[in-house]
Amino acid sequence: MDLDDKGEQEKTLATIKLAQITAATLNDPDLDALLLLKQCKTNLALGNYFISEFYCQSSIKQLEKTSSHYIDIKWAYRLLALSYQGSSNLEAALTANEKALSFSKPYDINDTSYSNIATLLLNMGHLSRAEEYGKKALDIRIKRNIPQKIAQSKILLAKINLTLAKYDKAESLVRSALEGLQESTHTYSTSLAYYTLGSILHKKELSDEAIEFLLLALKAQERKSNATLTINIHQSLSQIYLEYQNPNKALEYIEIAIEKSKTAQNQIELANSYLFQSKIQELTQDYKDALEAQKKYRETLDLIYAKNTRKAYEALEFRNSVIKTEGALIETLQKQTNQQLNFNQNKYLFVLILIIIAMVFLAITLRSSHWLKNKSTAVKPLTDNSNHCR
Numbered sequence: 001m002d003l004d005d006k007g008e009q010e011k012t013l014a015t016i017k018l019a020q021i022t023a024a025t026l027n028d029p030d031l032d033a034l035l036l037l038k039q040c041k042t043n044l045a046l047g048n049y050f051i052s053e054f055y056c057q058s059s060i061k062q063l064e065k066t067s068s069h070y071i072d073i074k075w076a077y078r079l080l081a082l083s084y085q086g087s088s089n090l091e092a093a094l095t096a097n098e099k100a101l102s103f104s105k106p107y108d109i110n111d112t113s114y115s116n117i118a119t120l121l122l123n124m125g126h127l128s129r130a131e132e133y134g135k136k137a138l139d140i141r142i143k144r145n146i147p148q149k150i151a152q153s154k155i156l157l158a159k160i161n162l163t164l165a166k167y168d169k170a171e172s173l174v175r176s177a178l179e180g181l182q183e184s185t186h187t188y189s190t191s192l193a194y195y196t197l198g199s200i201l202h203k204k205e206l207s208d209e210a211i212e213f214l215l216l217a218l219k220a221q222e223r224k225s226n227a228t229l230t231i232n233i234h235q236s237l238s239q240i241y242l243e244y245q246n247p248n249k250a251l252e253y254i255e256i257a258i259e260k261s262k263t264a265q266n267q268i269e270l271a272n273s274y275l276f277q278s279k280i281q282e283l284t285q286d287y288k289d290a291l292e293a294q295k296k297y298r299e300t301l302d303l304i305y306a307k308n309t310r311k312a313y314e315a316l317e318f319r320n321s322v323i324k325t326e327g328a329l330i331e332t333l334q335k336q337t338n339q340q341l342n343f344n345q346n347k348y349l350f351v352l353i354l355i356i357i358a359m360v361f362l363a364i365t366l367r368s369s370h371w372l373k374n375k376s377t378a379v380k381p382l383t384d385n386s387n388h389c390r
Contacts, residue, residue, distance in 0.1 A: 012042045033062035033071055040079050049086035056080035074103035081116065094120045111140035111149065115156060122160050131160050148184050151177040155193050162200050171200050188229070191220035195233055207240050214240070227264035231257050235273060238280070247284050254280060271300040 016038050023031050036059035043052035056079050063073045081096035097117050104110055114137035121130035138153035154177035161170035174197045181190050194217035201210035217233050238253035254277045261270035278293035 010046075013039065016042070029062045029065045030070060033059045033076075036062060037071065037076055037079065040076075040083065044079060044083055044086065047086065049083050053080065053083035053087065056083055072103070074100040074108075077103065078113070085120070090120055090124050094124070109140060109144070111137045111144070111153075114140070115153060118156055118160070122156070122163065127160055127164050131157065131164075134160055147180045148186050148189060151180040151184070151193065152189055154180070155189065155196055158196050158200070162196065162203065165203075167200055167204050171197065171204075174200065187220050188226050191217045191226070191229060191233075194220060195229060195236070198233075199236060202236065202240055207244055210240055211237065227260065228266060228269060231260050231264070231266065231269045231273070234260065235269075235276065238276060242280055242283070247280055250280050251277070251284075267300055267304045271297055271304065274300060 016035055020032075020035050023035060036055050040052045040055035040059060043049075043055060056076055060073065060076045060080070063071060063076060077096050077100035081093045081100065084090070084093035084096055094117065097113060097120065101110060101113050101117075104113070114133045118130045118133035118137060121127070121133060134153060134157045138150065138157065141149040141153050154173045158170040158173035158177065161167075161173065164170075174193055178190070178193045178197070181193060184190065194213045198210045198213035198217060201207075201213060214233055214237050218230070221230050221233070234253045234257035238250045238257065241247075241253060242250035254273055257273040258270065258277065261267075261273055274293050274297035278290045278297060281287070281290035281293060
């Protein structure tokens with residue numbers, strides 16, 4: 001846990017594996033589940049989503065073996081949902097989040113779960129349900145009176161309404177969120193609010209105001225930058241400037257987005273940026289560069305596919321390796337158990353033989369003693385008769 005807090009994930013994994021070697025001899029499902037859950041969480045932090053998914057599933061199987069476990073199974077499902085989300089398996093992530101909710105107690109505060117589900121539903125295009133869960137999260141947060149959390153829920157609802165093309169409602173929600181963030185030091189939420197407002201104003205064809213708020217979003221990012229959001233802001237600025245008939249400025253911003261995507265190793269945003277770059281160059285009749293950008297776009301998509309396929313394959317190989325290792329460990333433990341059982345049986349048999357021998361010896365001794373006693377009794381009257389004759 002100390003290594004995990006320090007962010008030393010590789011060392012954390014090595015320590016967990018050492019703990020598992022000891023735990024394997026203890027037959028404690030709770031301990032096994034806890035260590036598997038730690039592996040899930042650590043791999044999740046490392047971005048090993050397929051492997052973290054495997055460990056979360058393994059932990060859940062362990063937790064299902066006992067009804068008296070001290071680990072709340074809903075946390076395993078929440079981590080599983082994040083693993084699925086990381087590998088873009090949104091349907092499975094949604095199911096895992098709903099499963100986590102089903103294990104909630106009456107006293108549990110579920111605003112984060114509702115918010116996560118709303119985000120997933122938004123990304124999946126299920127907008128009515130997304131708004132329903134977003135409102136549930138907001139209602140709880142208003143009752144708890146935590147301004148930052150309230151603002152985050154309003155931003156999410158604004159994004160949902162933006163997608164629904166309800167621009168006035170979306171703008172009202174995000175402006176209200178910004179009011180609640182005035183005293184906040186949470187720069188990401190503030191930047192996200194400005195970015196969302198800029199996107200809404202862009203849809204309302206208020207380009208000058210949109211650019212103003214997108215630049216404010218960038219400024220809010222200066223102290224503590226979120227790579228993906230920064231890239232998205234530059235992409236939006238590029239798009240507005242292109243519509244504003246300023247292709248040079250549009251190209252400038254998309255090139256920044258490309259460089260930031262490379263630095264962050266964000267292949268998805270890199271592909272999106274290359275695609276938009278090709279559109280700008282095509283509109284300016286720079287067909288050679290447009291074709292080159294299209295080529296880079298396709299190459300990046302191929303890399304994404306190859307990377308995801310490789311990670312999935314590596315996770316499958318790893319899963320099979322773990323199962324094989326665990327099978328070998330179980331077989332070894334079974335052999336040890338059988339050897340101990342055979343040893344105990346032989347020991348008991350030896351003791352039983354000794355007892356039988358002792359009982360036979362005792363029986364022979366008792367029989368001999370009884371025979372000698374009878375013999376002594378038979379001889380005594382004969383001696384007495386001889387004396388009488390004399």
